[in-house]
Amino acid sequence: MAGNIFGNVLRLMTFGESHGPGTGGILEGCPSGMTLDLDLIRNEMQRRKPGQSGISSPRKEDDEFEILSGVFEGNTLGTPIGFLIRNKDARSGDYEATKELYRPSHADFTYEEKYGLRDYRGGGRSSARETASRVFAGAIAKQILMKHGIAVNACVTQAGKIKLQIPPENLEFSLAENNVVRCPDAQTAGQMIAYIEKLREEGDTCGGVITCLISNAPAGLGEPVFDKLQAELAKACMSIPAAHGFEYGSGFAGAEMKGSAHNDAFIKVENGRIRTATNFSGGIQGGISNGMNIYFRVAFKPVSTIKTNQKTVNHAGEEVVLKAEGRHDPCVLPRAVPVVEAMSALVIADFLLRNSFVKFD
């Protein structure tokens, strides 16, 4: 059983290698009768595409999509939405030199071990190019959420050792789109950009952290005991290429706290609504949303493609030197922001739909 399907009611299946004819997928479970905002989808695709700034890969892909089904006269039919994003700037010749060797911390070796062969051009299926399909589907999920007033926003809060020290609930996400690194604080963004540009010159790369916040989600989302809200969010985010860590609410820092300090007291606010005084729970209790902001952080390792000669071995087990070629991002974080949002939107929309038949009316 392969792993190319995501979700339960809102189900996405994707396909595509980096240098094949294209990537794409099928999304089923989107409710019928929804007017699709194609500009919103295009905008999300633009946020992810390569070549968008001086700190991203120079590969030229417009990431234009074609919707093949499921939409009629602008509205969703309730039938599966097929979509295709053709690869355009696929320079397969660039990869001849690496076809026999295993690039360090890439998936060349593991794909070959698992499948016995691999499409060596640009990483094939293991390339982050497949995230274009995630962003397309996530843009539809976002529209489902918007109908319910729910917003999903992410931004870069760490690049290398440069960190933005603001509580997640105080982040001004709208400001993140003002700069190429997608950090909402202009000063920190400037430091990050300078750092990444320096790395690019050195031929090196860095990792970082993306913080995501989901606002206005209703209480009741999440399905105990295995499909808890945080469990599905963790799976969703950890399936993104290069993700190495996930924490929600108090996260790893919460492990140091005492229960008396960590407990979120319930309080009654205006119009009888119940909420919590603090939110160390990150909006989730017992695996179910409690109506507060849901927030979490995702750590990404540094990009593996560097412009320095590296020792490695080839298919025959011989020691060889990998001379860096190809196009890459010195820091993948800015382009990963819409991917984190997309995966989160898919999770929340899926739970929203799953929750619709839990209680008898």
Next chain:
Amino acid sequence: MAGNIFGNVLRLMTFGESHGPGTGGILEGCPSGMTLDLDLIRNEMQRRKPGQSGISSPRKEDDEFEILSGVFEGNTLGTPIGFLIRNKDARSGDYEATKELYRPSHADFTYEEKYGLRDYRGGGRSSARETASRVFAGAIAKQILMKHGIAVNACVTQAGKIKLQIPPENLEFSLAENNVVRCPDAQTAGQMIAYIEKLREEGDTCGGVITCLISNAPAGLGEPVFDKLQAELAKACMSIPAAHGFEYGSGFAGAEMKGSAHNDAFIKVENGRIRTATNFSGGIQGGISNGMNIYFRVAFKPVSTIKTNQKTVNHAGEEVVLKAEGRHDPCVLPRAVPVVEAMSALVIADFLLRNSFVKFD
């Protein structure tokens, strides 16, 4: 679509409320013809059960299990294994006082929001009592793995602010069972136990971190692009009650590193086997195991049940005071060790079985 099924080929479904007749489940997909080691299962159950030491809940449950099907004359039949663990020391009366109010950072409020009603006795389905079923099934998964020489070991490496600073691959897991806190370093274990006993006297609680290492797993486990090995491990661990964070390999610390330092160079070792010089990848590349040790860390928040009066609200939205009653653990980490192992074993065994039909012979 509720969330009580875990796994794809090795599939576990569980049921059970904390103070109902019992908890249990059904495990399907265990290969036929395997002689079950019941003592091994019993031992795992003992490691999880309450009342096992002075720093765990005094609830008295033997956690004896009954196997209802799927095993004949000691061997697995290939048919589903039904099992039942009856609740014995269920003192429902203890919970009358809390039936109308919402305990802070518990799931009382969210269950009621989601389902419209709840079994208020000991948290009902949201109680960690359901993890007994996970440990039972995980003990069978461990036996599947043992047939392939794979071992799954976890231990406590942090309790509150007390941390064991040893690289995961250097931990001596066998020593962890020598003390009640399941920390493999005797000195650190002593500090942890003293800290937890002090908290218990104060009526307070703490969180911590569990480190898990899977050794001798073959290359090839994990199913891109959504069911990556790290994604399923993250989901598995984040579905455990109180888990708040997951990281594998370099994790959050890796986000601070440069690519040139983080890349794991491939090297050839004796008998032609290819491995990596370092292991910042945590044994996983492109979502697939590479034959190196797989390791990760899981953060747990402090236990929510404390022995201090807390302000909260009740079902009617009135402010009330929760007087702490009932039995609880000052630190859940020692008992969570076998649960982390069980969930990890279920994931690895599932991937092992999923991997059996990927390549043509």
Next chain:
Amino acid sequence: MAGNIFGNVLRLMTFGESHGPGTGGILEGCPSGMTLDLDLIRNEMQRRKPGQSGISSPRKEDDEFEILSGVFEGNTLGTPIGFLIRNKDARSGDYEATKELYRPSHADFTYEEKYGLRDYRGGGRSSARETASRVFAGAIAKQILMKHGIAVNACVTQAGKIKLQIPPENLEFSLAENNVVRCPDAQTAGQMIAYIEKLREEGDTCGGVITCLISNAPAGLGEPVFDKLQAELAKACMSIPAAHGFEYGSGFAGAEMKGSAHNDAFIKVENGRIRTATNFSGGIQGGISNGMNIYFRVAFKPVSTIKTNQKTVNHAGEEVVLKAEGRHDPCVLPRAVPVVEAMSALVIADFLLRNSFVKFD
């Protein structure tokens, strides 16, 4: 991937061998807040249990069930409902003589080929004893349907060559419970009973046909293109032991008709409701219910256990004679009626829940 889970939103997983400790299962997805009618469940169990009449197996099983979870103070919690039906009259010794040989048209040979070993006592997992779990779960599904005014009824319309020639929509299902063969026409029932009693004396068995009708189901149930209503009903019914055929609406007879005669004209009836003048479609068009009666027929082969010596081979491949022993039904149809109803109710309830999130409000 084994096959012990049925359904998508309302999901049933079962376990149990014929002569093991018991059979049972877990049902998840039943909406919360539903008051369970235990008498209704007991009544369904009584309709299926052995020993209920002179024409059924003399095995003595009360088929009493224990609900282990998911119900609190009489109401469903929204959590999984675990249940257990213990085997009582399990005479394993009866089967020593057949442990090495393959009973004709039983599953002894195929289970051994598939799994390498088998529980030879009474057919183990392949025994129809597992249908007790289906009936338990179906009785809950029926209650979900009753909340929506939907009824599921089946009866025996053929035993051997004795056929009741009444259109499905004219059957008076309530009369079927007046006789032991569950045929709603008293005269035909009498013929069937006489025939079955004669077969029993001869040590022989017969097959037959069960007709099922689902009334008052809303339009809109069924999920194209693979999970069509008729496709899931077919799978549900064909998974019942001994089922050999399924047809809905005009069925095999419809294959002989012309389109001009077979088409169901739409007409407008009082209060603006649209219905069809005829119902050769069996209430399903394009895989989706159209609001008319849904009806279908299920053919069952004759019971394989006969009281005549039969030639066969044993595990070693030697020719041997099977001397008929054990307890069995000369005709399984009467006891299969509640099983067909149960499986149909599970399908319809599942589709009802799946349909709740298809359209935007």
Next chain:
Amino acid sequence: MAGNIFGNVLRLMTFGESHGPGTGGILEGCPSGMTLDLDLIRNEMQRRKPGQSGISSPRKEDDEFEILSGVFEGNTLGTPIGFLIRNKDARSGDYEATKELYRPSHADFTYEEKYGLRDYRGGGRSSARETASRVFAGAIAKQILMKHGIAVNACVTQAGKIKLQIPPENLEFSLAENNVVRCPDAQTAGQMIAYIEKLREEGDTCGGVITCLISNAPAGLGEPVFDKLQAELAKACMSIPAAHGFEYGSGFAGAEMKGSAHNDAFIKVENGRIRTATNFSGGIQGGISNGMNIYFRVAFKPVSTIKTNQKTVNHAGEEVVLKAEGRHDPCVLPRAVPVVEAMSALVIADFLLRNSFVKFD
């Protein structure tokens, strides 16, 4: 939860409306390292495509496919195979007249009831045009089966009341491709063709029966208790547009037989292989293949599109007359033969892969 995914290990998801940009799908789980025979796929597509003979729809579609991923240098990668079949001869204007009314026995009414809107052009998603994707995927499944020596063959054995009375195991399937109606007996084929041509002149249509036989399948395929081999075959075939009945082995006729006549005696044949003397079981016992030929029959209703004026109602509930337009088949059976084969091949290949991890080696 919509229903556009089929299979468990070999999983197919499809999309596409009859007059949208195209139909297609994604197939995952095909083992890696298999050299794809594209001509075989093309040939299967030709057998299904419209306009192939005087007795099929005159719609002109070449049904050329584009493989978008999963294949590299002619070999399967183990990654998902995306494919696209563009619609070319889509004359949407033809359907303006029917956009407001409900064609009898079509899915216009049920789609509108379910989804609130519909793509009225040629039936949209409910059109049999979606079966092109099934045939593409089935052609790959056939190649997996060929590697194991398994063959799947079907032919037309009934058109209207004209029946070919030959036992399934005696059919010469290769002869069926010699005539446009795909009946292996030349004389019967002639009668069928004459009958269908006469119906076409009358503007009428007929149904029929397809018989399918799977030879050389190993014992052990099928997953009790719900995913029995016959249950999945029934679902697969009943999901094909216009299918109204399914029976395997003795089928409905078996319901009339006595157990003593129906039981298939086990016998030992040369080289120690065990088989049965008769095969009323249709190669399946207890839901698992026994190594004998697997055979079954699928009944199809007459095509609903006829060239006669029909009374119906429109969206507003008004009585209107449907004047037949558009292109259609007087008998869909010949084109359904490769669809039945495709669905059967998908089922068998899926079970073959599912069976690979059942037993410990």
